[in-house]
Amino acid sequence: MQQTKQRLLTGNKALAEAIRLEMERDPNVFVMGEDVGVYGGIFGATEGLFQKFGPERVIDTPISETAFIGAAIGAAAEGMRPIVELMFVDFFGVCMDQIYNHMAKIPYMSGGRVKLPMVLMTAVGGGYSDAAQHSQTLYATFAHLPGMKVVAPSTPYDLKGMMISAIRDDNPVVFMFHKTLQGLGWMDQLDASIGHVPEEAYTVPLGKANIVREGTDITIVGIQMTVHQALEAAKRLEQQGIQAEVIDLRSLVPLDKETIIQSVKKTHRLLVVDEDYLSYGMTAEIAAIAAEHCLYDLEAPVKRIAVPDVPIPYSRPLEQFVLPNADKIFREAIQLVNE
């Protein structure tokens, strides 16, 4: 087999490269947010952009999320293509009116006459003791509300390709990146946060799940960090003679139901893993899809692993207890296969 040269990038560099390429391609693209300029974004998503494009196109804002997210809406309505960063998704509380009552609803309320081609980029995820106001993913909070695409890529390759798709999309896109998958020097070093990323611009479609590991005995559905945990669990399951199929959802809205249904029809068992809260969340949605479309293909009840309806605690043992991990997935999968 011919060896192709691998160009390895961290998640944050892949993301910044996507934005750079689109800014070079389209003068209407600009970035706005807190510390996105000289600092390069607290989680590195805009690294190097200020130096390249200057303060007119990479705009540091005051701590005024309502005003700058609202301004992105106003600029998008004028045909610009803003990317705004909400530093932590947890800060949505101070600006959710702009996000939900305006960004998500204006295209609909205008009968499709007003387009809002904007990206709301935001950092999600815990696991590093940042406690209840800085560790959530809130995937389902956004995905529940119609009018926004909601994506959450898990590899550097997808971060770049899906960011380019998001910028080119004429709909508002909530683009969630996982802090620990950015590959930053000051967080846990995970192999998953570094990956092959081609130099040129390319797109990865929004709304298409990815089967990241094929298997025949059980389907494990995850997103972002839980995909990597599921892959680790799958390796150990293989040693037990169990072939797990792992699906990376990548997009919550639109949701690729078909890939999930086809996989369940093949494996007859479904485990859904989420770093968001358990109740009324993504795991429940996937379970409902299975119940509606392939209930009779299931040989065992659907199982779910998610944050057990408590705020994310601070202390390490407490936090590790509530977050999903490979061990929990492994144990649950073994039980499910033996049922």
Added chain:
Amino acid sequence: MAISKDHLLWMYETMYKIRCYEDKMAEAYAEGKSPVFNIGAGPVPGEMHLATGQEPAAAGMCVHLKKEDTVTAPHRPHHHAIAKGVDLNRMTAEIFGKATGLGKGKGGHMHLFDPDVKFSCGGIVGAGIPHALGAALAAKKRGTDWVAVAFIGEGAANQGAFHESLNMAALWKLPLIVVIENNQYGISVPKTASTAVPSNDVRAAAYGIKGYYVKDNDPIDMYNVSKEAVERARTGQGPSIIEIETYRYLGHFQGDPEVYRDKNEVTLLRQKDPIIRLRNYLLNECGVTEETIAQLENKATFEVDQAYAFARESDYPKPEEALEDVFV
């Protein structure tokens, strides 16, 4: 300051048209709602916030605007929409929930969007200011002389969006004008019970920008002040706040029992009606004839009648069209 007679005639026609429009809307809204008032009944269901009495703010500002300038308006938006030149037929059809409406019946009276003349409005108090801020930012980034105007009520000046947006507009010297229509009440709460300063123009000092105050719903004064603010914005001199003391003759919404104000209040206000005052000014100070006035009034009435006829004759959307336009 030199006042253009043509501008004043346009203002008169616009204010008259707004008044006709709102009067006719009050009638249409009442249809099907008696003897028992049911907010969801009749050809125009839902909440209805009319701007009767508040015409000078919209006309006095929009006379200085061009098509490329952006206007955002609040939940009481008809006067701004008409003054900005929103398609009256499609606007009315939207309020009647018809397929020919601006938003194909998905928006309604508080959510009118006409990108052709860069007009939008919304039902969340203060939320339109950041949108105008973004339009002003886009105008500056593109090197145009376009301006953005956010019309808000005096209650919205106490929202965080007001402070955040004006700080940013001042910081970046953006062509943003915030027009505060102080109609004295936030639903039932008088301004004295909600606002720590006697008038919101003084809040301009907090951002180092220009603040203007227009007393007693005066259309000419509103014209002059707006002219200066728009010129400043167009020439890169940054944002302004204008507060106009205005009056809402009707309830906060149609059906408001108005227990919070004296029954005589509106009677007295109507005696100094701004449309009558502008009419007299045109007749007495500008040499305009009664005939010219009558022509303008007839033209306005005709347009309004036509818009209502268009709305009534239009079809409702097909129910399943509710599923369209979530994504473009």
